[in-house]
Amino acid sequence: MGYEIVLTSDRTMMSNHHGKEFLGFIATGPPIAMPESLWMMLAAPKVKVDDAGRPREAPYGMRKIEAVLRDAGFNAAIIDPDHIDKHLDSMKILMLSHHDYFAYGPPSSEWWSITGMEPINRRSFIRFMNSPVVRKAKEKGVKIIVGGPAAWQWLYELELMDKWGVDTIVDGEGEKVVVELVEKALRNEPLPRYVYVGAGDVPGVNEIPVIKGASVNGLVEIMRGCPRGCRFCSVTLRPLRFIPLEKILAEIDVNIRSGLKGAILHSEDVLLYHADGVKPRPDPILRLHREVLERIGEKRSLAWSHVSLAAVKYAEENHKLISKLMNELVLNEHRRFLGVEVGIETGSVKLAHEIMRAKSSPYPVEEWPNVVEDAFRIMHENKIIPAATVILGIPGETPDDVMKTIELIERLKPYRSIIVPMFFVPMGALKHNAWFLRDHLKHEHIDALLAMYNHTIYWAEDIMNKFYFSEPYHAPLKLLLKYFMGYVRKQVNRYAGRLEEIIKK
Amino acid sequence: MISECGKSLTVLVDSVDSNVEELKNIILRYAMKSGGRRITLILHKEARTRPLELIKDSILNNHVYSLIIYELESRGEALELLEKHVCNDSILVLTTRDNLEELLRRLDGKVLFEVV
Numbered sequence: 001m002g003y004e005i006v007l008t009s010d011r012t013m014m015s016n017h018h019g020k021e022f023l024g025f026i027a028t029g030p031p032i033a034m035p036e037s038l039w040m041m042l043a044a045p046k047v048k049v050d051d052a053g054r055p056r057e058a059p060y061g062m063r064k065i066e067a068v069l070r071d072a073g074f075n076a077a078i079i080d081p082d083h084i085d086k087h088l089d090s091m092k093i094l095m096l097s098h099h100d101y102f103a104y105g106p107p108s109s110e111w112w113s114i115t116g117m118e119p120i121n122r123r124s125f126i127r128f129m130n131s132p133v134v135r136k137a138k139e140k141g142v143k144i145i146v147g148g149p150a151a152w153q154w155l156y157e158l159e160l161m162d163k164w165g166v167d168t169i170v171d172g173e174g175e176k177v178v179v180e181l182v183e184k185a186l187r188n189e190p191l192p193r194y195v196y197v198g199a200g201d202v203p204g205v206n207e208i209p210v211i212k213g214a215s216v217n218g219l220v221e222i223m224r225g226c227p228r229g230c231r232f233c234s235v236t237l238r239p240l241r242f243i244p245l246e247k248i249l250a251e252i253d254v255n256i257r258s259g260l261k262g263a264i265l266h267s268e269d270v271l272l273y274h275a276d277g278v279k280p281r282p283d284p285i286l287r288l289h290r291e292v293l294e295r296i297g298e299k300r301s302l303a304w305s306h307v308s309l310a311a312v313k314y315a316e317e318n319h320k321l322i323s324k325l326m327n328e329l330v331l332n333e334h335r336r337f338l339g340v341e342v343g344i345e346t347g348s349v350k351l352a353h354e355i356m357r358a359k360s361s362p363y364p365v366e367e368w369p370n371v372v373e374d375a376f377r378i379m380h381e382n383k384i385i386p387a388a389t390v391i392l393g394i395p396g397e398t399p400d401d402v403m404k405t406i407e408l409i410e411r412l413k414p415y416r417s418i419i420v421p422m423f424f425v426p427m428g429a430l431k432h433n434a435w436f437l438r439d440h441l442k443h444e445h446i447d448a449l450l451a452m453y454n455h456t457i458y459w460a461e462d463i464m465n466k467f468y469f470s471e472p473y474h475a476p477l478k479l480l481l482k483y484f485m486g487y488v489r490k491q492v493n494r495y496a497g498r499l500e501e502i503i504k505k
Numbered sequence: 506m507i508s509e510c511g512k513s514l515t516v517l518v519d520s521v522d523s524n525v526e527e528l529k530n531i532i533l534r535y536a537m538k539s540g541g542r543r544i545t546l547i548l549h550k551e552a553r554t555r556p557l558e559l560i561k562d563s564i565l566n567n568h569v570y571s572l573i574i575y576e577l578e579s580r581g582e583a584l585e586l587l588e589k590h591v592c593n594d595s596i597l598v599l600t601t602r603d604n605l606e607e608l609l610r611r612l613d614g615k616v617l618f619e620v621v
Contacts, residue, residue, distance in 0.1 A: 155557060172571075177506050177507060180506065180507045181507065190575055190582070190586055191575075192507065192545075192573045192574055192575050193557060193574050194557055194574040195507065195571075195572070195573050195574075196570075196571060196572040196573075198542055198543070198569055198570050198571035198572070199542075199569060200542040200543070201506045201543065
């Protein structure tokens with residue numbers, strides 16, 4: 001039986017990245033020191049599918065839309081991009097989602113800017129849209145609806161929207177829009193070209209469905225929105241909603257039944273689950289982890305998508321919550337670390353005051369560099385491994401601000417972590433500002449890039465050897481990554497001192 | 506959400522080559538008056554106004570208002586869509602002096618007109 005509504009994306013999205021979420025980021029770069037096919041194999045291997053081409057695990061946002069459509073009685077399913085030809089006869093609507101359709105988001109845009117080469121995610125998506133099966137679908141009159149976190153990027157690619165016959169862009173949370181759009185498409189009524197879901201139209205917790213199939217690497221949402229109001233971020237402009245524990249557990253069960261080996265708790269700030277404003281409360285956090293860990297058992301991995309550094313510091317200093325969580329609940333002989341993404345963004349108090357005043361709350365913004373270092377120390381002591389971001393080129397940034405960031409990165413040297421640079425992308429309340437591109441790089445930015453590179457190279461091998469790739473079947477991957485790191489190290493050493501000139505060439 | 510009634514503003518842009526900045530200001534003025542948080546724009550290609558090109562820089566896309574933009578092939582299709590619109594919410598037509606009389610006849614008295 002074919003599906004009427006097919007949800008899909010290109011391979012860089014439809015992959016479990018070898019069960020290692022962080023490897024997915026490799027798809028944000030161009031292939032360096034190896035052929036594109038090998039780079040793709042490293043970043044985004046194919047996933048297991050059933051006879052209909054339905055992947056065992058698929059991106060979480062697409063799983064939500066699939067669930068809404070199926071709950072509404074539609075014949076809809078997520079299909080792997082290599083298998084959509086099986087549904088060409090039945091398909092009436094093709095729905096696409098992506099984190100970074102055209103590589104305009106961070107960090108793709110800065111790898112592109114630095115190397116001058118198109119990132120893999122963009123190449124892969126363009127290849128998919130130009131593929132015979134998508135072209136054939138369009139010729140047959142299939143409606144194409146695009147959405148997901150990178151929907152905004154289509155506004156910069158209106159010619160491609162016309163060329164590929166994209167009917168509708170949905171920008172924002174799709175749960176309350178998608179059924180109506182699909183009904184209109186099936187009735188052959190005019191579709192809107194663009195839908196932006198404002199704060200008043202986002203779904204309430206009762207309107208957010210439980211996923212029907214497994215999500216990539218067991219990712220499960222525990223909250224939506226964020227109260228911190230950082231000006232460069234779009235998530236923070238959405239209302240804050242806590243997903244009820246029973247729904248979280250139901251989704252964990254869906255993932256376990258599909259045979260997944262871990263769970264990732266997703267939130268902009270996991271420690272703020274049922275918090276008192278920005279102050280974490282031990283009871284809901286401990287209960288959440290106790291119940292989730294009971295479900296996933298001793299052998300499956302656990303990760304957090306994001307946490308704020310201020311919440312880590314506050315939780316530990318006031319409630320010993322981090323050490324309690326890690327030592328009493330999370331860590332065991334199978335689970336030897338917990339990975340998470342965190343945002344440093346800047347080491348400059350002046351800049352922090354301007355763009356992310358509440359990121360340090362409940363601590364004063366003047367304390368931001370100390371909050372960062374304290375949180376890194378707490379995480380290091382408790383085997384939480386952060387992948388941190390730093391934004392270069394924030395509007396209003398001065399050389400002194402960048403120097404403050406470099407100083408902070410140097411203070412973080414003793415703490416196990418990786419630090420990734422991001423070039424400023426105009427989003428959130430700062431969306432009217434200019435993009436930061438390699439032409440804007442100054443000497444101090446090169447120094448900051450080198451400081452982050454040195455920090456990351458220093459810790460990456462330790463993380464790979466002791467924590468990240470501990471299984472024997474990871475050996476080829478580990479070898480490939482070591483080769484890549486060795487290549488980068490050699491190139492950086494070779495050209496050190498001339499980097500500014502080379503990047504700007 | 507797309508066809509939901511209640512405190513929404515629907516705007517038909519029927520004036521040729523409209524200045525998007527000017528449109529934006531008029532639309533927001535009426536949106537504030539309507540007190541709602543949802544704006545539906547109906548455009549047609551004969552009017553040669555492509556706000557999608559500017560929407561990325563527009564304050565309409567400001568995370569407060571939900572925005573629904575239709576871009577139809579012809580003026581006839583755009584008018585047909587507006588006539589099918591079942592809500593009695595605020596409806597605004599931005600048109601030229603030449604088209605005003607015809608539209609006043611065709612659309613009933615619930616519609617607000619602004620000549621641009």
